[in-house]
Amino acid sequence: MSGRVAGRVALVTGASSGLGRRFAQVLAAEGAKVIVAARRKERLDDLVKEIGVNALAVQCDVTDEAQVVAMFDAAEAKFGLVDTVINNAGMTHASNAVTQDIAEFRKIMDLNVTSVWCVAREAARRLIKAGPEKSAHGRIVNIASMAGRIVIPNVTAYNTSKAACAHLTRSLAREWARYGINVNALSPGYVATELTEEWLNGEGGQKTIGKSPRRRIMDETSLDESLLFLCSDAAKYVTGTDVLVDDGQSMH
Numbered sequence: 515m516s517g518r519v520a521g522r523v524a525l526v527t528g529a530s531s532g533l534g535r536r537f538a539q540v541l542a543a544e545g546a547k548v549i550v551a552a553r554r555k556e557r558l559d560d561l562v563k564e565i566g567v568n569a570l571a572v573q574c575d576v577t578d579e580a581q582v583v584a585m586f587d588a589a590e591a592k593f594g595l596v597d598t599v600i601n602n603a604g605m606t607h608a609s610n611a612v613t614q615d616i617a618e619f620r621k622i623m624d625l626n627v628t629s630v631w632c633v634a635r636e637a638a639r640r641l642i643k644a645g646p647e648k649s650a651h652g653r654i655v656n657i658a659s660m661a662g663r664i665v666i667p668n669v670t671a672y673n674t675s676k677a678a679c680a681h682l683t684r685s686l687a688r689e690w691a692r693y694g695i696n697v698n699a700l701s702p703g704y705v706a707t708e709l710t711e712e713w714l715n716g717e718g719g720q721k722t723i724g725k726s727p728r729r730r731i732m733d734e735t736s737l738d739e740s741l742l743f744l745c746s747d748a749a750k751y752v753t754g755t756d757v758l759v760d761d762g763q764s765m766h
């Protein structure tokens with residue numbers, strides 16, 4: 515451990531599985547205090563047991579504004595002002611647009627776009643209120659996707675939401691630049707997690723892997739360094755960008 519994020523108070527949404535769980539572990543290993551949030555509390559409790567005293571589990575449905583505010587209250591009460599946010603909670607659902615239900619489309623947009631905005635807004639409100647010295651350390655990383663840049667078939671809502679997430683990131687970065695708050699997106703290609711497991715093991719997934727330039731998908735460790743960079747002091751001058759980490763998958 516070299517302590518690249520030592521002293522930071524980092525909140526990770528969607529930390530009960532997959533990438534979010536990994537992001538929390540990586541940030542904690544590099545010295546941050548971490549708040550892990552999701553709806554499945556038992557899973558968060560297990561993660562906190564693993565990380566130790568520098569972690570706090572908060573049950574939160576990030577699509578609920580009141581729960582988002584309460585999550586920040588709980589985080590602040592335990593570790594002080596949250597200066598680092600990983601907006602990672604997200605979902606997809608494969609469906610042809612012709613048969614997709616409007617409620618399902620809205621659900622994807624609500625989680626992948628509106629809640630990202632809501633969590634970022636709450637973080638920024640508190641950082642700005644705390645004054646320029648504190649806000650200058652603000653780091654918000656929104657987990658977008660390669661799907662925001664290319665079209666993945668049969669996930670129109672997901673593709674759309676991730677393109678929106680990347681542009682939301684640029685818009686917020688512009689608004690909060692004068693406070694020193696950096697807002698960036700991190701866009702993964704396919705990583706094996708619960709979100710992608712079923713599809714990757716099926717015919718469609720195997721075909722996609724076969725067509726990808728390196729004939730492989732990434733594992734959960736593949737985003738560690740990019741995440742740490744965006745959260746660290748090394749990224750002081752990096753804001754409003756979208757870092758694509760896809761092993762070349764989008765170039766097939």
Ligand SMILES: NC(=O)c1ccc[n+]([C@@H]2O[C@H](COP(=O)([O-])OP(=O)(O)OC[C@H]3O[C@@H](n4cnc5c(N)ncnc54)[C@H](OP(=O)(O)O)[C@@H]3O)[C@@H](O)[C@H]2O)c1
Pocket residue numbers: 527528529530531532533534551552553554555574575576577602603604605625657658659660701702703704705706707708709710
């Ligand atoms: N895996 C990939 O290949 C890939 C590629 C590009 C981008 N991404 C993006 O990376 C992020 C993480 O994906 P993943 O693969 O790790 O997926 P995952 O394993 O399915 O994890 C999604 C997480 O989001 C949480 N979540 C869902 N709805 C929530 C809500 N309403 N409130 C709070 N938390 C909620 C889930 O926890 P609970 O169910 O406990 O709430 C879970 O922890 C997503 O934004 C995804 O779009 C993934």
